[in-house]
Amino acid sequence: MRVAIIGQGYVGLTIAMGAAGAEHSVIGFDVNEALVGRLNGGQSHIEGVSNLDLSGFISEGRYKSTSQAAELDGCDVVVIAVPTPLDEKRNPDLSYVHNAADLIAKHVKRPALIVNESTSYPGTLRKEIAARISGVDHWYASSPERVDPGNTQWGTKNTPRLIGGLTPAAVAKAREFYSSFCDSIIEVSSPEVAEAAKIFENTFRQVNIALVNEFAQIAHALGISGREVIEAAATKPYGFMPFNPGPGVGGHCIPVDPSYLAYVANIIGVPATFIQRANEVNLAMPAYVVKRVIAGNGGSIKGKKVIVVGVSYKSNVADTRETPAADVIDLLREQGAAVVWHDELVGQWRGESSSPLADADIAIVVSKHEGVSIGAIKGCGYVFDCTGSIDGVDGI
Numbered sequence: 001m002r003v004a005i006i007g008q009g010y011v012g013l014t015i016a017m018g019a020a021g022a023e024h025s026v027i028g029f030d031v032n033e034a035l036v037g038r039l040n041g042g043q044s045h046i047e048g049v050s051n052l053d054l055s056g057f058i059s060e061g062r063y064k065s066t067s068q069a070a071e072l073d074g075c076d077v078v079v080i081a082v083p084t085p086l087d088e089k090r091n092p093d094l095s096y097v098h099n100a101a102d103l104i105a106k107h108v109k110r111p112a113l114i115v116n117e118s119t120s121y122p123g124t125l126r127k128e129i130a131a132r133i134s135g136v137d138h139w140y141a142s143s144p145e146r147v148d149p150g151n152t153q154w155g156t157k158n159t160p161r162l163i164g165g166l167t168p169a170a171v172a173k174a175r176e177f178y179s180s181f182c183d184s185i186i187e188v189s190s191p192e193v194a195e196a197a198k199i200f201e202n203t204f205r206q207v208n209i210a211l212v213n214e215f216a217q218i219a220h221a222l223g224i225s226g227r228e229v230i231e232a233a234a235t236k237p238y239g240f241m242p243f244n245p246g247p248g249v250g251g252h253c254i255p256v257d258p259s260y261l262a263y264v265a266n267i268i269g270v271p272a273t274f275i276q277r278a279n280e281v282n283l284a285m286p287a288y289v290v291k292r293v294i295a296g297n298g299g300s301i302k303g304k305k306v307i308v309v310g311v312s313y314k315s316n317v318a319d320t321r322e323t324p325a326a327d328v329i330d331l332l333r334e335q336g337a338a339v340v341w342h343d344e345l346v347g348q349w350r351g352e353s354s355s356p357l358a359d360a361d362i363a364i365v366v367s368k369h370e371g372v373s374i375g376a377i378k379g380c381g382y383v384f385d386c387t388g389s390i391d392g393v394d395g396i
């Protein structure tokens, strides 16, 4: 099949590689021309896609990236994988999805399967995409992406794929496409069910992470280790699922997607109180970290040299979107600390560069990447670990 993927970010490029690996001819469309140039030069920008795989598919003629929208026409499948962030008021910003739909309306003149993989609230495929496209009888399906960047166990191939279509023919076409590179396809009765399932999965994580973050604070105040309690509770073979506390939630999904559900719930008059409370708890975690660091340093960190280790939102990825490290650093600086950060995966961030892991009074570990030396972290003197991966130091 000839396949176009709109958006060549974490999701779009991953899907492009999956489809190219299944012998489809893939066009990776992106409005970012610099990114298109790098991709066509065989340079991947995400951890899960190697330059070797990308270059291989390019040389075999199975992948090319473009910013030319005219190339979308004549494709059998067009997948939308564009950002779905929040606006300043923390409401859904569907402008990227609308732009992608408008591109399809303008350029895709032959009937195609149109699939939305971008995460959004139930009703997006029907009301925000299909309703904007007229004049051509496309097939429409929703297949929300569940990829977990950096996860080596679960990827595009072996993570079950949900499909909900506007018509049975759309579902059949989506099944044919995705079963060429995904092991397990799960059909649901409507696109709204598929969209809601994805958003509920991430809300489940957001709420449980908030719960464990609150519990970690209670355990600390009780003088016991929250992590030891969680480990003990997890020995129960049923009815308990462990989550780990941390400095807050980051990335494009967990801090964002639940607010899409809260938004639509609010419109239909059902208050999403768990989501609101979970947001409050998770967003307050950087302040809790800084409060504990101050307490662990005699009540003041003014003038202290602090190094924040790992500024991406989780270990072994370079993604800094919504990372709690940003608030941790800003709050430390408000307290008069001299703050630098160390993260060689990230390298450059907010106009600053990664500093060598040495020569600090205090180290705060926000994410722990493989290869980062625990010895070097401990060499900094006082250590506060948000990851639970360093023994014998202060932390959550």
Ligand SMILES: NC(=O)c1ccc[n+]([C@@H]2O[C@H](COP(=O)([O-])OP(=O)(O)OC[C@H]3O[C@@H](n4cnc5c(N)ncnc54)[C@H](O)[C@@H]3O)[C@@H](O)[C@H]2O)c1
Pocket (backbone or CB within 6 Å): 006, 007, 008, 009, 010, 011, 012, 029, 030, 031, 032, 035, 081, 082, 083, 084, 096, 099, 100, 117, 118, 119, 120, 144, 145, 146, 147, 148, 149, 252, 253
């Ligand atoms: N990153 C993840 O782990 C993950 C996991 C599951 C689902 N999702 C969802 O997938 C969607 C995409 O996320 P992502 O992480 O790939 O985003 P991303 O920011 O990594 O990539 C999005 C890409 O889309 C491009 N783009 C924006 N508007 C465009 C347009 N009109 N036409 C063509 N390209 C356009 C951008 O230039 C960018 O390269 C979001 O809805 C996200 O919530 C992400």
